[in-house]
Amino acid sequence: MVNESQEKQLCHVALIMDGNGRWAQRHGVSRIEGHKQGAIAVQKLIESASEFGIKYITLYAFSTENWKRSREEVNGLMDLLKEFIDNNLEHLQKNGIRLLASGRIEQLPEHSRESLKNAIKLTADNTSGTLILALNYGGRSEICDAAKKFAHDVVKHKIDIDELDESRFRDYLYLSEVPDPDLMIRTSGELRLSNFLLWQLSYAEIYVTDTLWPDFDRDEMKKAIDGYYQRERRFGGRG
Ligand code: IPE
Ligand code: IPE
Ligand code: MG
Numbered sequence: 006m007v008n009e010s011q012e013k014q015l016c017h018v019a020l021i022m023d024g025n026g027r028w029a030q031r032h033g034v035s036r037i038e039g040h041k042q043g044a045i046a047v048q049k050l051i052e053s054a055s056e057f058g059i060k061y062i063t064l065y066a067f068s069t070e071n072w073k074r075s076r077e078e079v080n081g082l083m084d085l086l087k088e089f090i091d092n093n094l095e096h097l098q099k100n101g102i103r104l105l106a107s108g109r110i111e112q113l114p115e116h117s118r119e120s121l122k123n124a125i126k127l128t129a130d131n132t133s134g135t136l137i138l139a140l141n142y143g144g145r146s147e148i149c150d151a152a153k154k155f156a157h158d159v160v161k162h163k164i165d166i167d168e169l170d171e172s173r174f175r176d177y178l179y180l181s182e183v184p185d186p187d188l189m190i191r192t193s194g195e196l197r198l199s200n201f202l203l204w205q206l207s208y209a210e211i212y213v214t215d216t217l218w219p220d221f222d223r224d225e226m227k228k229a230i231d232g233y234y235q236r237e238r239r240f241g242g243r244g
Contacts, residue, residue, distance in 0.1 A: 015233055017061035019186035019209065021201055022047070024193030024217030031217075039080040042219035044089045051093070053223040054134060055100065057230055061135045061183055063107070065201050069143030085112065086140070087120045095126050101133030107179045108142030109150075137180065144203030151177035178204060185209065188233045190226075192218045210236045 022043060029039030047064060054062055067082060090104075097104055104124045113121070121140070154177045158164045164173070175181050185205045194215040198206065212229045214221070 010106070013234065013238060015057070015059060015187050015230060016060050017063070017184050017186045017188075018230075019063040019065070019189045019202055019206065020050075021065045021191040021195075021199060022218040022221075023191060023195055025198075025219060027193060028217040028219045030032070036078055036096075039219060040078075040082055040085055044085055046219050046221050047089065048093060048096075049222060050178065050226060051096065051102070051136060053226060056223075057226065059134070061137065061186075063137040063139055063183075063202070065139045065142065065199075067108075067111070067140050067142070069141055069146050069198055072141075072201060080114075083117045084221050086113075086117045086138075088147075090117075090120045090124045094127065095132070097128050097136065099122070101131040103126045103131040103135045105135060105137045105139050105180060105183070107137055107147075108140045109146060110140060112141050135183070137183065139201070142179075143200045143202060144198070145161060147179055148204060175204070188212060188229065190214070190229050192216055208238070208240055210238065 025039035025043040026036050027039075028042060029036050032039075035061055040072055051062070066086065071082070072079060073095050098101075099228070104121075106121055106125060110118060110121065121138070151174060153162070155169065155174065184205070186202065186209045189201075189206050189209040189211050191213045192215060197211060202209075210233050214225060214229065
């Protein structure tokens with residue numbers, strides 16, 4: 006039985022980093038420039054995360070639907086991903102942060118994928134915190150992929166259909182060992198999930214700010230966290 010203070014401890018924050026395009030438009034620059042400013046905001050956020058005692062941060066960086074964007078924008082985002090990893094690897098190592106990825110990573114272009122895999126390998130033993138990049142991630146794809154893996158295990162007689170429950174199903178999700186997010190932050194004011202962590206966000210507290218992602222800084226993060234600690238989490242109980 007988890008006590009109330011443990012339930013409330015903020016362990017995992019998931020962020021939908023939205024609004025780079027609107028930021029670019031407002032500043033009269035290209036969308037790619039908006040994404041570059043977004044990457045700088047990520048860098049700063051990682052630096053402030055330890056101050057808030059957050060163990061896990063998941064960043065929605067590229068959705069399974071984002072392939073619909075222009076080739077120029079998609080290529081720019083993929084190049085930026087490699088650049089971001091190469092620029093931040095040293096910081097991750099110095100601060101003991103482990104990097105993980107969630108999503109259909111094998112479909113990313115080779116240069117970004119190799120850089121990502123290398124950083125994941127090099128930071129695997131770090132224990133101070135975990136940074137998860139949701140890349141080519143879709144909540145529906147994740148659930149479909151889990152269902153497929155489960156079906157394969159049934160066919161191979163590794164598990165019986167009747168053994169399936171929520172906890173066993175969870176084992177088939179992309180990063181099953183990572184606890185569910187306690188807080189989900191979305192920037193830029195949109196009131197939707199956009200296919201993000203559909204299973205894991207079932208009981209997350211949701212915080213939406215109008216601030217555009219490139220303007221999201223330590224003070225904005227603090228506001229969201231302070232807001233979280235004022236919520237009453239019920240998990241369906243205490244009727
Ligand atoms: C979020 O910013 C970044 C990604 C989806 C990769 P957007 O590019 O969606 O910004 P808006 O929504 O157009 O402002
Ligand atoms: C969600 O933002 C995906 C990421 C932040 C990576 P989108 O901009 O793609 O979401 P929609 O299109 O507004 O729902
Ligand atoms: Mg958007």
